[in-house]
Amino acid sequence: MNFTLVVWRQARAEETGRMVEYRVEDVSPDMSFLEMLDVLNEDLIVSGEEPVAFDHDCREGICGMCSLVIDGVPHGPERATTACQLHMRHFKDGATITIEPWRAKAFPVIRDLVVDRRALDRVVQAGGYVSINTGSAPDANSIPVAKHDADVAFQAAECIGCGACVAACPNASAMLFVAAKTQHFARLPQGQPERTRRTINLVEAMDREGFGACTNHYECAAACPKEIPVRFISDLNRDFIKAAAHHGRFGTLPPQGDLEE
Amino acid sequence: MGRLDGLLNTSIGQKLALAASGVALIGFLLVHLLGNLTLFQGPEVMNAYAHWMQTHPLLWAGRVGLVTLFGLHTTLAIRLALENHRARPIRYAAGLRSQDSTFLSRYIVLTGLLVLAFLVYHLLHFTVGAVQPEHARLLDEQGRHDVYGMVVRSFGEPAVAISYLVAMTILGLHLFHGLRSLSQTFGVNHETYVGAIRWAAGGLALAIVVGNASIPLSVWLGWISL
Numbered sequence: 361m362n363f364t365l366v367v368w369r370q371a372r373a374e375e376t377g378r379m380v381e382y383r384v385e386d387v388s389p390d391m392s393f394l395e396m397l398d399v400l401n402e403d404l405i406v407s408g409e410e411p412v413a414f415d416h417d418c419r420e421g422i423c424g425m426c427s428l429v430i431d432g433v434p435h436g437p438e439r440a441t442t443a444c445q446l447h448m449r450h451f452k453d454g455a456t457i458t459i460e461p462w463r464a465k466a467f468p469v470i471r472d473l474v475v476d477r478r479a480l481d482r483v484v485q486a487g488g489y490v491s492i493n494t495g496s497a498p499d500a501n502s503i504p505v506a507k508h509d510a511d512v513a514f515q516a517a518e519c520i521g522c523g524a525c526v527a528a529c530p531n532a533s534a535m536l537f538v539a540a541k542t543q544h545f546a547r548l549p550q551g552q553p554e555r556t557r558r559t560i561n562l563v564e565a566m567d568r569e570g571f572g573a574c575t576n577h578y579e580c581a582a583a584c585p586k587e588i589p590v591r592f593i594s595d596l597n598r599d600f601i602k603a604a605a606h607h608g609r610f611g612t613l614p615p616q617g618d619l620e621e
Numbered sequence: 622m623g624r625l626d627g628l629l630n631t632s633i634g635q636k637l638a639l640a641a642s643g644v645a646l647i648g649f650l651l652v653h654l655l656g657n658l659t660l661f662q663g664p665e666v667m668n669a670y671a672h673w674m675q676t677h678p679l680l681w682a683g684r685v686g687l688v689t690l691f692g693l694h695t696t697l698a699i700r701l702a703l704e705n706h707r708a709r710p711i712r713y714a715a716g717l718r719s720q721d722s723t724f725l726s727r728y729i730v731l732t733g734l735l736v737l738a739f740l741v742y743h744l745l746h747f748t749v750g751a752v753q754p755e756h757a758r759l760l761d762e763q764g765r766h767d768v769y770g771m772v773v774r775s776f777g778e779p780a781v782a783i784s785y786l787v788a789m790t791i792l793g794l795h796l797f798h799g800l801r802s803l804s805q806t807f808g809v810n811h812e813t814y815v816g817a818i819r820w821a822a823g824g825l826a827l828a829i830v831v832g833n834a835s836i837p838l839s840v841w842l843g844w845i846s847l
């Protein structure tokens with residue numbers, strides 16, 4: 361298969377970028393999208409040009425590193441599929457494909473298609489961490505969890521933190537991410553003691569990073585490679601209302617710098 | 622930081638305030654619609670109702686309250702929209718291809734602003750009497766403002782009737798997304814009921830629009846006359 365790629369090139373964060381057109385030829389339909397980019401990069405290296413920088417790690421759809429907006433859709437046209445698991449057979453031979461980085465104020469471009477997603481890490485850090493020695497892991501079934509709750513918590517925990525929800529949202533909102541991260545704990549008995557504080561801190565941290573607000577477009581869930589449903593956003597809203605009603609404390613987030621490593 | 626302060630300083634808090642002001646506006650729309658429907662009970666009932674309201678001691682309190690409510694909803698909406706716009710300073714060259722969002726959700730600010738524009742026209746028309754002054758100042762036999770006559774004469778002109786029907790359609794587009802969003806925004810999402818709630822919300826939006834639109838339509842079709 362042959363493709364024309366229109367790719368965002370930007371040498372450094374401080375420089376302005378632009379879309380550049382390339383041809384890739386002899387692509388196997390069984391190649392993943394990232395393998396197709398590998399082919400392009402080999403061609404570029406041979407011809408003495410800078411290869412296109414893009415994020416990737418596991419290439420099996422579990423790490424959340426790949427982050428390409430393909431033809432205006434984060435992770436490309438296949439639902440429930442990361443870009444690394446997207447195969448070229450889903451494209452028409454001879455097609456022109458545009459490839460852009462995640463776009464959000466909170467995700468500045470580092471280079472080409474690579475963006476800085478540490479904003480998501482800082483949001484998660486704002487949820488707190490275990491600071492005392494709690495001993496070894498307790499017996500597996502010493503705290504009973506209803507099957508339904510365990511399933512829902514697990515569904516939220518499937519979030520791989522890739523940020524496609526932010527990239528897909530017309531408002532660059534991180535609500536689906538924050539919803540998944542809070543609801544993952546909110547469903548379990550172990551998550552109850554700090555539920556109020558965690559909810560408020562994560563939302564305040566999300567706002568501080570410059571993400572937008574949710575206006576119920578539901579593009580996030582459509583783009584999510586793990587199909588996290590938007591009802592978690594509704595759960596987050598309810599937890600937030602409860603947190604405000606139940607003596608939750610606002611504005612207690614440590615300064616942004618203190619959260620970093 | 623106070624809790625209300627803290628709440629309203631967050632993105633979710635602002636969205637909740639926007640939705641709450643929307644609910645209050647829905648309340649107003651329902652009361653307003655019931656008042657309008659007195660038209661179908663004839664000139665006596667409608668003019669008596671209008672007279673009661675226009676001479677009510679709390680008329681101005683109500684008006685100030687409504688202006689505040691519309692102002693609050695609009696201000697919050699525009700502020701939120703601007704903040705959301707700033708959250709993506711560099712747009713996609715190829716644009717975002719919409720998957721699950723609807724025309725209604727993407728144009729909610731536009732439909733809201735058009736509703737506001739219609740509201741100004743509507744007030745100039747029936748409250749101030751500036752659009753069709755020839756129909757606005759008539760009195761009925763008991764010397765009361767002839768609201769029934771004003772409405773029927775106004776909608777006798779097709780251009781005016783059509784402008785109201787268009788405005789109601791736009792209001793419907795806004796309300797349909799707004800009302801169906803409420804359960805999501807307020808976290809009412811029990812699997813068993815959420816489907817029914819969203820149907821009911823859509824139905825309420827439709828009822829408000831059909832109810833209001835029935836007035837110019839009935840006049841136009843000759844079901845209601847002087």
Ligand code: HEM
Nearest residue numbers: 575640643646647695698729730733734737799802803806
């Ligand atoms: C009759 C007048 C109006 C009524 C009854 C009304 C009602 C509502 C309701 C119920 C919502 C739902 C909030 C939610 O998402 O949960 C809403 C949202 C909204 N309204 Fe209005 N509204 C009216 C006029 C306006 C006007 C004049 C504007 C001006 C810009 C406006 C802009 C918005 C916006 C931007 C949203 C946000 C929707 C979203 O977050 O998806 N509305 N409205």
Ligand code: FES
Nearest residue numbers: 419423424426444
């Ligand atoms: S590279 Fe790990 S999910 Fe795509």
